Amino acid sequence: MTLFQFLLILRARRRIVAYAVVCTAIAALAVSLVLPKRYTAIASVVVDVKSPDPVAGMMLPAMTMPGYMATQVDIINSDRVAYGAIKRLGLADDAGLHARWLDATGGRDTFESWYADILQAKLDVKPSRESNVISIAYTSPEAGKAAAVANAFAQAYIATNVELKVGPAKEYAQWFEQQGKALRERVEQAQARLSEYQQQNGIVNNANGRLDYETQKLNDLQSQVVLAEAAEADADSKRHNGGADLLGESMQRPVIQQLKSEITLRQAKLDQAAGNLGKNHPQYIGMAEEIATLKQRLAAETRQVAASVDSNRRVAHEKVQRLKAAIEAQKTSILALNKNLDQAAVLQREVEAAEKAANAVADRFNQSSLESQSNQTNISVLTPAAAPVLPSSPRIPLNVLVATVAGLLLGIGAALVAEMFDRRIRSTRDVEAGLGIPLLATLESPDKTTTRRLSFGRPMALPG
Incomplete structure (x- = not known):
């Protein structure tokens, strides 16, 4: 064809x-x-994904994910939001709806679940393309009811969003509170162990100052040992060398110097008396006896000097030994003090680590507590639904147009x-197709108003 x-x-x-x-x-x-006429009311909400969280003070990574808006649409379509809308509309107290619910379900399901399905069937949630606006449309035979339900879903969605943030925050706060108590107990236990150890070992707060003092004391003892060893060596040298060293030591004593001067003076007088009086003279003999007495005293003093040098050597040797023993004791004391300080430092680090963990948990607890008390959200109503003046269905012009097509x-x-x-013959092509022979000529009917009805399978009557 x-x-x-x-x-x-x-x-x-x-x-x-x-x-x-x-x-x-x-x-x-x-x-x-x-x-029946149906009215559609639309409420618009805007989701702010660029502003930081009012409590956390930073951009939450979930807000920037591609599926964030789709998640918000699913939340609006959830039963939780529908239950919130039913509660805001006060439909649970409607006796007529309760009667319908009992007739439909026989009381096997909850009223909220049954009516939530009815509301969700007439709910249409669509996110705007390339924007953060979500449209919540509800269709109802009543214009006022359509607007009320759309606004109720918008408010219930905002409230649910707050609950989804506050609910986990409350659970986190409770958990952090429990952990904080346990960590504070650990801090107290660690502090008690540190205090007990410090008391047992006599460690004060300025332990490093004490260590410096003990080290300085050790250095002083070592310096004293050096001086005592030098004194011992000097005394030992005087003892072994004898004459010259002892003579020098003796000359430093005033008594010996006085005796030697007196002996020299009297020896000169004795020599003079020997020339004048003779060695047998009584005066000469008396002077000789006095000189002998002075020499005895000088010898006694000299022996005393030698004994003093030997005594000084013994004293110096004993002092060196005492100082060396004191040095060893001081080293032992310093080593023990270092060991105690190291153990105290370990206990102090345990206290600091426990305090750090407790402070971190306390910070998280404060943050979670603040979040659990917050009623702020990044969602707000952009345009509340108003009762529509014109019905959304039926659309008479559109229906008539579609029906016409x-x-x-x-x-x-x-x-x-x-x-x-x-089948009828309506053109010369139908004749050729029906008879299978070429067309030779076309005859016009003398009466233009008369129509010839020619059918295939019957002979054609030509006008005579």
């Missing part, structure tokens, strides 16, 4: 097509007028079916 033949068929069967178009349009109009298609189909069951 060519396009020309198709157009000829539609021209011939135009009444069928017209009847189909008119009937479908009238039917659509009648149905649209009979159907459908009726046109139906009429065309009916015309083609009618043509199949009652």
